[in-house]
Amino acid sequence: MDFFTRMEEATGVRLNEVQQQAVLHTDGPLLLLASPGSGKTTTLNMKIGYLLLEKKVRPDRIMAITFSKQSAQDMSERFDEFFSDLTSDKVHFSTIHSFAFKVVREALRKEGQDFQLIEGQINEDEWKKGFQGEHVPLHKKFILKKLFEDENGTQISDDEMDELMTYISYVKNRMLSGKELYKVKANVKNAASIYESYERFKKEYTSSLLLDFDDMLTYCHQSLLDDPQILSRYQQQFEYILTDESQDNSVVQHEIVELLAKPQNNLCVVADDDQSIFMWRGSDVTKLLQFEKTYPYATVLTMSQNYRSSVEIVEVSNQFIKRNQNRFHKEMFTENPSANPIAIKAMRSYEDQLKYVTEQVKQSGPEEEVAVLYRNNASAVPLADKLSKAGIDFYMKDIDAKFFKHWIVEDILNFMRLTYNDRRVDILERIHTKFNAYITKRQIAFLRSRSGQESVFDLLLETELPSYQKKNVTQAKKLFAEMNKMEPARAIRAIRDRLGYDKAIQKMVEKFGFNGEHLFTILNTLEEIAEGLGSLKGFADRLKELEQLVQTSKYNKHSCSLTLTTFHSAKGLEYDKVYMIDLINGVVPSKDDMDSYRKKEYGPMEEAVRLFYVGMTRARTHLELLTYGYKGDERVSESQFVTNVRRIAKFPDEKRAVTRRKRPAPDLSDESLLGWDEIEVGREVEHQKFGVGVIKEYGGDAITIQFKEVGYKEFNAEICIDNGILRKKE
Numbered sequence: 001m002d003f004f005t006r007m008e009e010a011t012g013v014r015l016n017e018v019q020q021q022a023v024l025h026t027d028g029p030l031l032l033l034a035s036p037g038s039g040k041t042t043t044l045n046m047k048i049g050y051l052l053l054e055k056k057v058r059p060d061r062i063m064a065i066t067f068s069k070q071s072a073q074d075m076s077e078r079f080d081e082f083f084s085d086l087t088s089d090k091v092h093f094s095t096i097h098s099f100a101f102k103v104v105r106e107a108l109r110k111e112g113q114d115f116q117l118i119e120g121q122i123n124e125d126e127w128k129k130g131f132q133g134e135h136v137p138l139h140k141k142f143i144l145k146k147l148f149e150d151e152n153g154t155q156i157s158d159d160e161m162d163e164l165m166t167y168i169s170y171v172k173n174r175m176l177s178g179k180e181l182y183k184v185k186a187n188v189k190n191a192a193s194i195y196e197s198y199e200r201f202k203k204e205y206t207s208s209l210l211l212d213f214d215d216m217l218t219y220c221h222q223s224l225l226d227d228p229q230i231l232s233r234y235q236q237q238f239e240y241i242l243t244d245e246s247q248d249n250s251v252v253q254h255e256i257v258e259l260l261a262k263p264q265n266n267l268c269v270v271a272d273d274d275q276s277i278f279m280w281r282g283s284d285v286t287k288l289l290q291f292e293k294t295y296p297y298a299t300v301l302t303m304s305q306n307y308r309s310s311v312e313i314v315e316v317s318n319q320f321i322k323r324n325q326n327r328f329h330k331e332m333f334t335e336n337p338s339a340n341p342i343a344i345k346a347m348r349s350y351e352d353q354l355k356y357v358t359e360q361v362k363q364s365g366p367e368e369e370v371a372v373l374y375r376n377n378a379s380a381v382p383l384a385d386k387l388s389k390a391g392i393d394f395y396m397k398d399i400d401a402k403f404f405k406h407w408i409v410e411d412i413l414n415f416m417r418l419t420y421n422d423r424r425v426d427i428l429e430r431i432h433t434k435f436n437a438y439i440t441k442r443q444i445a446f447l448r449s450r451s452g453q454e455s456v457f458d459l460l461l462e463t464e465l466p467s468y469q470k471k472n473v474t475q476a477k478k479l480f481a482e483m484n485k486m487e488p489a490r491a492i493r494a495i496r497d498r499l500g501y502d503k504a505i506q507k508m509v510e511k512f513g514f515n516g517e518h519l520f521t522i523l524n525t526l527e528e529i530a531e532g533l534g535s536l537k538g539f540a541d542r543l544k545e546l547e548q549l550v551q552t553s554k555y556n557k558h559s560c561s562l563t564l565t566t567f568h569s570a571k572g573l574e575y576d577k578v579y580m581i582d583l584i585n586g587v588v589p590s591k592d593d594m595d596s597y598r599k600k601e602y603g604p605m606e607e608a609v610r611l612f613y614v615g616m617t618r619a620r621t622h623l624e625l626l627t628y629g630y631k632g633d634e635r636v637s638e639s640q641f642v643t644n645v646r647r648i649a650k651f652p653d654e655k656r657a658v659t660r661r662k663r664p665a666p667d668l669s670d671e672s673l674l675g676w677d678e679i680e681v682g683r684e685v686e687h688q689k690f691g692v693g694v695i696k697e698y699g700g701d702a703i704t705i706q707f708k709e710v711g712y713k714e715f716n717a718e719i720c721i722d723n724g725i726l727r728k729k730e
């Protein structure tokens with residue numbers, strides 16, 4: 001009986017033809033391109049089984065590399081399910097980091113060099129306490145905090161810390177140095193020179209070499225290059241190398257694998273270039289696209305049969321991903337039965353969307369696995385708020401409780417605290433630069449000397465003030481008193497508009513390079529949470545309650561059938577029903593993605609397309625895309641991806657990608673062309689053919705324009721924008 005028939009009897013899975021070819025191809029380089037749900041994990045495991053059982057390879061001669069510790073564990077469990085009755089051999093599934101750590105330890109020991117790891121969990125209390133003087137606790141975050149402050153003269157915020165860490169990971173994983181460091185975009189002032197100081201610090205601060213997680217990879221790579229003995233030992237040990245999820249490998253990771261696989265190159269790289277979504281932290285899909293250049297005798301196999309999703313989901317996703325140019329050609333298909341068409345729900349407002357999704361998940365059956373997916377963690381908090389009010393439990397995959405500790409949240413609470421007691425100089429001190437009373441440091445010092453006796457505003461008004469300040473301090477005093485009685489949603493509005501908090505934030509964005517979009521999203525979220533609450537105290541209590549709820553939701557993994565997760569963290573998972581929410585331009589794709597696209601940098605937009613594709617392909621039978629026209633008072637537009645999906649579903653046979661290539665590419669960096677986020681009812685535009693007109697309607701995928709010459713005409717929005725057919729008239 002052949003291997004595959006034996007396997008079918010033992011495991012119940014009959015591999016399809018391509019999967020079988022992939023298993024049988026053991027010698028020489030193999031790129032196994034896999035569509036979502038096409039059985040990557042299944043095939044990899046079968047291949048390892050084949051090497052052990054049929055080719056009698058010793059388990060320690062096989063190296064199986066996975067993307068994360070979690071996937072190493074999942075793979076190992078799946079392997080046991082298949083083979084525990086057939087062999088007692090154990091293959092070690094490991095992440096590339098844990099292998100690299102082994103090499104680094106060995107190389108440094110050989111050199112007699114001590115080292116110390118400076119990354120990992122950090123104690124919250126210790127972090128809050130900070131450090132005194134020059135003595136820096138040897139942890140990556142503390143070191144970066146100090147170097148940031150030395151460089152910029154200001155305290156580092158949590159957002160800046162996140163950005164800086166991402167920047168460092170990116171440059172390390174891409175192996176950048178010198179001038180290249182300065183070309184990488186980062187929302188942190190002087191990121192490149194902080195990075196250079198950080199590298200020096202780790203080498204020079206103590207006699208022990210300080211290493212962070214990314215150093216594992218770069219040091220491992222360097223050690224393999226520098227020490228032929230170590231390299232050849234590992235090369236001889238690992239006769240067969242298999243790497244999973246290789247689309248998310250970074251440049252340095254690819255290089256390590258390439259070195260280890262030499263000279264026989266019995267390398268099986270399993271990847272889906274369409275699911276590469278970690279470019280921002282250094283992954284590099286170009287290495288995959290050049291696989292056949294690196295290995296001219298490589299075999300490339302494509303697993304395109306999807307075993308997960310319904311025909312509707314597979315066909316539309318397959319068309320959708322073709323809008324990307326920089327990819328391997330694949331045609332995903334399925335033999336699964338038809339289920340529901342993909343539903344696109346265009347709501348009036350953001351609020352309506354939350355209400356809708358809450359009602360939908362409430363109606364789901366207890367056996368159904370349901371997920372709500374979003375692009376940004378910011379979407380999770382208002383959703384958690386709504387669900388908890390409706391009594392629905394959920395499991396939140398990647399908890400981001402940072403929201404509740406964000407300085408914006410602290411500021412708003414401080415404004416509110418001052419409404420209860422305007423004698424609190426300590427509170428005023430924390431917010432005095434963030435509203436329009438022009439209170440200086442000297443005035444704060446004066447107030448401190450009179451601390452606690454009278455209203456801070458009265459004390460100021462008793463002094464000699466310039467007339468503009470006098471007016472504003474008087475108004476602020478009145479407003480703080482009124483705010484105490486306001487509903488919290490109105491109070492936040494008053495802080496933002498009447499006290500000028502929004503303007504102050506905008507100034508900080510310009511001065512310090514903060515991410516304004518993120519900061520204003522936090523403010524909007526606070527307003528949403530406040531909606532319907534009666535008092536400022538009630539608002540503060542609700543925030544605490546929500547924080548608790550979010551923190552504890554991670555324990556609900558096995559008890560809840562509802563998962564809330566970002567698109568990124570949903571990778572590799574599947575659910576019966578998937579709701580993708582907040583699908584508006586500016587979020588999906590993000591403003592930055594759209595800006596880059598206009599500047600003809602297509603990489604970020606292609607990554608946004610892949611991320612959306614990962615989201616869609618998580619669904620087994622039921623997929624809903626949710627969008628809306630208003631966020632608060634602001635008019636927003638449907639995500640161009642949703643518009644695209646609607647069109648594909650309507651005209652499934654249209655060969656969009658092909659026709660697009662035939663058209664001469666418009667110059668989308670031309671500022672006078674109408675952009676996605678600029679479509680507005682009432683706006684005057686000029687059409688290439690029909691001349692000047694006014695946009696009268698915009699919704700779904702259609703724009704209706706009333707022209708001076710030819711009257712009303714309706715167009716497909718995507719075709720108009722992608723091809724630069726409309727110009728702004730100003």
Ligand SMILES: Nc1ncnc2c1ncn2[C@@H]1O[C@H](COP(=O)(O)OP(=O)(O)OP(=O)(O)O)[C@@H](O)[C@H]1O
Binds near residue numbers: 015036038039041043
């Ligand atoms: N030949 C096959 N016949 C029947 N079912 C299969 C076959 N191959 C895989 N499957 C099933 O398809 C489902 C998806 O497989 P798997 O989890 O290996 O996909 P994947 O390619 O790793 O997915 P993704 O890339 O989207 O995370 C599993 O339930 C698996 O048992």
